[in-house]
Amino acid sequence: MTGSYLYDKDFYAWAKEQANLLRVGDLARADIAHIAEEIESMGRTEKRELVSRLTVLLLHLLKWRHQPVGRGNSSRLSIANSRDEITDHLADNPSLKSLLVPTLVSAYRYARRKAAVETSLAEETFPETCPWTFEEIMDEGFWPEA
Template identity: 60%
Template sequence: MSANLYDRDFYAWANEQAGLLRAGKLTQADIEHIAEEIENMGKTEKRELVSRLTVLLLHLLKWQYQPGHRGASWQATIRVQRRDLARHMRDNPSLKAVVPEAIVDAYGDAIIEAGAETGFPESTFPATSPWSFEQVMDENFWPPST
């Protein structure tokens, strides 16, 4: 029944499973789907890291390559993304292990978006991130104009 409920009404399934786990009724719990959902939660945290890094890297690229367009909005976006990323890393310290991979993924996305937003060919931007995670997270780091 639980597996069927999983497909029909996820919210009801989740509440039912939480009740079963709290009551110690592990044999009645839908362990396979519970394990799958827990794994998905971990993947969601990594996707959040990549997403926020993409926004931060995009704005740092625009900051560097379009100095004439710099403004309070871009600066605020950079500062907020740094703060959100710091909170996310504080809440999920094990994500530190995937930061190098996340930077590669995020920077690839940032180049695509930077090309679209600036009108510059994607080849204008370095093929790999010119900045380390520590640099992009440093509140005093602002890329110089090119």
């Protein structure tokens, strides 16, 4: 079994086979179309990961701002960890920086809904659009007040 057949039937075997073909330079036998598709998919995965990490950070910041009774060391450390994870993810994928504005918009939309669920506050309690810039949310000294 080789190429496209394996792609549909046994992805792991296909991936190993394709990696080997690329390593030995046998491009004629490589499943180029599917390899390209998988590489593009990996790029989308990295973008989704950034949205996910930003969502977590924004969720914590919204809860910090709108539920001050829950502020504590655990919340502070969760925010710090989220910032570090985003910094590391962007260091590994610097071209994602060009997508920060639309990514922040998407992440905030998710974070706003999650904040409403987790705080039991009405969704309208939270601003409709993100009230902060990327630079603000990543600033270690930024702690939003109500």
